[in-house]
Amino acid sequence: MAAYQMNFNQDFTSLSVLSSAGLRLYSIAGQDKVEEIFAKDNTEQIRIVERLFNSSLVVLVTSQKPNCLKMLHFKKKQDICNCFYPSEILCVRMNRQRLIVCLAESIHIHDIRDMKILHSIENIAPNELGLCALSLNSHLAFPICQASGELRIFNANKLRTGMTIKAHDTPLSALTFSPSGALLATASERGTVIRVFCVKNGQRVQEFRRGVKRCVRIASLVFAAAGDYLCASSNTETVHVFKIDNRAVEVAELKAIAEVAAKSDSNAKELATATATTTTKTSSSSAAPAASTAAGTAEEAEATPGSTAASWGGMFTKAMSSLLLPAQVSDVLAQDRAFATVVLPQPGLKNICALTRVQKELRLLIACEDGFLYMHDFNAERGGVCKLLAVHDLRGALEGVIELQLSESVLKAQTPKALPQQSLTMLKSCAASVLIENPDPVADNSYAGILRGEQADAMSDSAKFRKLCDAIDTPTKLYDERQFPPVALTAKD
Template sequence: MAAYQMNFNQDFTSLSVLSSTGLRLYSIGGQDKVEEIFAKENTEQIRIVERLFNSSLVVLVTAQKPNCLKMLHFKKKQDICNCFYPSEILCVRMNRQRLIVCLAESIHIHDIRDMKILHSIENIAPNEQGLCALSLNSHLAFPICQSSGELRIFNAHKLRTGMTIKAHDTPLSALTFSPSGALLATASERGTVIRVFCVKNGQRVQEFRRGVKRCVRIASLVFAAGGDYLCASSNTETVHVFKIDARAVEVAELKAIAEVAAKSDKEKTTTTTTATTTTATATATASAAAAEAAAEETPAASWGGMFTKAVSSLLLPAQVSDVLAQDRAFATVQLPQPGLKNICALTRVQKELRLLIACEDGFLYMHEFNAERGGACKLLAVHDLRGALEDVIELQLSESVLKTQSKTLPAALPQQSLTMLKSCAASVLIENPDPVADNSYAGILRGEQADAMSDSAKFRKLCDAIDTPTKLYDERQFPPVAITAKD
């Protein structure tokens, strides 16, 4: 494991830091406010940690039990349940409805409210890095080929297989969905080109050129909270931010509507109905063509588009014309040194758009982001998260003053014996902790509970951990609304 393993939650409001000394969770409340909210000594050698938005639910995977997923209510310091899988857990993804556990050759889908296993995707192509992505509306993307960048989209809400997309010629190294779930961004092992696809029909919407001279490994690929930017970091010293073309997205969606109309047209049997649907198809196709033509005639791209089309059609081979059509970075950040893994987030901090970079050197960098002109992003603050568990050091560059905040270390989580209650499909076992003795008057009247923790009790604990208490005085405490799953 790297010196410091950093990971943002789904809405970029908190950050987990794993090191040889322990696990810490931080709340990002502002440019100069990064507060420690939980700490746990690393006696179990934790290697994977995920927090569900701003809730109290945290899942852990340790090196001692690599096939065990531990779920806990970190604010109450209570274990909820343990889930055991046939092989090592490589990746965990969560949203408000689903919890995804990715193994090397299978993926398991749980209902996050009661941890019942809903579906298992078996016999997939070996995925040794546990590469997968889950959208807020429960679309799941994962690679299906070791020799090329071919992927599959699976609807984890309706539990049915979707389309297959050949995103790259070489194997994939990064996948991410936009917040709305409408777009999917991919990068290959070469790391020179990043592509964005429409989830509805698999059409390529945009292509970005990260670099030409050298192949790199993409460490972080993430959309901005609004879905209008895409941020990529690698093992080089530069972080790139690309701008999503809203008009290109609109054209892709119109084409998807036209394709659906055309498909329904073929399925009609009567001549009258066929004629009606053909008209609708022609109208949708015309709308898509008009939108595409309008996109080509925008002032910002008129000369460049004309030049690219002329050169690509008359002078240059297809590979060269593809390079000319690729978009460059809208904004960049120069890091202190190359070779380190950096995790990025482009989100609003106290209503201001900020680019956050969490580096495996133990620092959290906060940069200014100008949505109008782009360019180089100015460094605003650095938070040093390398110290002892009780100390958080913050460097405020605007004032050039070093500030130290003392924290009290929360007590370590109690170790509880576990009792197996039931087994699920695909060799997934779920264990629940023994109940705590209830010495209250109501508990005495009910009598002893001999069935350890029932499913209903586990359900209540999970719901309690998942639900995020809202604070009316802080709009950032409201969790993002989960989008209803769509095809």
């Protein structure tokens, strides 16, 4: 395991930090500081941790029991259940409906409310990296070929196999869904080209060029919380942020609607032809504008530099390159470049990114395996190089957190090198079996626990269900029942 293994939750509001010392969970409350909300020693040698949004549910996988998934209510410090699998767990993904466990040659889908196994995808191509992605609306994507970047989309809600997409010529190294689940971004092991596909019909919506270097390892690929940007980090010192073309997404969705109509309606062929014709006319008029329009656009570009002119120029370049240049050269010119970048202090480190709003301001967060969290400003209008605002040291306890507020004068004087371096139930599905083990009961001496009579009962399925729901749901409480009980309790928690 790396010195510090970082991982954001699904909405980028908290961050887990794994090290040889143990596990720490931090809440990203604002730009000024982060708050430690949970700590656990590493006697079990934790190697995978996932938190479900801002709930109390955390799942762990340890090196001592690599085929065991441990579910924890971290606020009460209670184990919920343990799930055992046929082989080593490589990846865990969660949303509010499903929990996905990825093994080397199978994927298991659970209902997160009761951990019942709903389906197992067996005999997939060996996936030694445990590569898979789960959207918030339960679309699941995973590679199905070791020799190329071919993937499959599976509907984990309806338990139906979806389409197959040939994303790259070389094997995949990263994939992620947009928050809405409408888009899927992929990168191959070469790491030079990032592609975005429409989930409805598999059409390629956009293509980005990260760089020209070979053998670049993509460490993080993630959409912004609003789905309008895509962040990519690698083992180089540069983090790239690409802008999603909303118009291209709309065109892809229109085509998907037309394709569905063509299959269900006898008159859909005319509709599909009309939609395709309209799309073609729109693209042609945009790619080859009249001379007078181009002149008018140039005048507007002087008033608003870098906006309209850049758009027309990019379209003209793509149109001309597709007509006059060889296919490979044309593809390179048609690829979009980064909208914004960040240059990190040191190359070769693994960094994970998040582009989200912190105290209503758009911020680019970069968590590095050196143990630091970097916060950058992000200009949604101009893009460019993102300004470093704060650095948080997450290597120790909360008392040891270092918070650096970087003024403009400090930034000018500071070079990148000056920054920190450093009862069992057997559930069978297909050929695989999954064991779900309820842990030894833990006495609940709170007032509510006494009323429920749980303090002396073994954890039944219904009790496990209640604890899971309690961990997943996070309702607002006016007070803590243990701090304000109706009667005096002598029992200690």
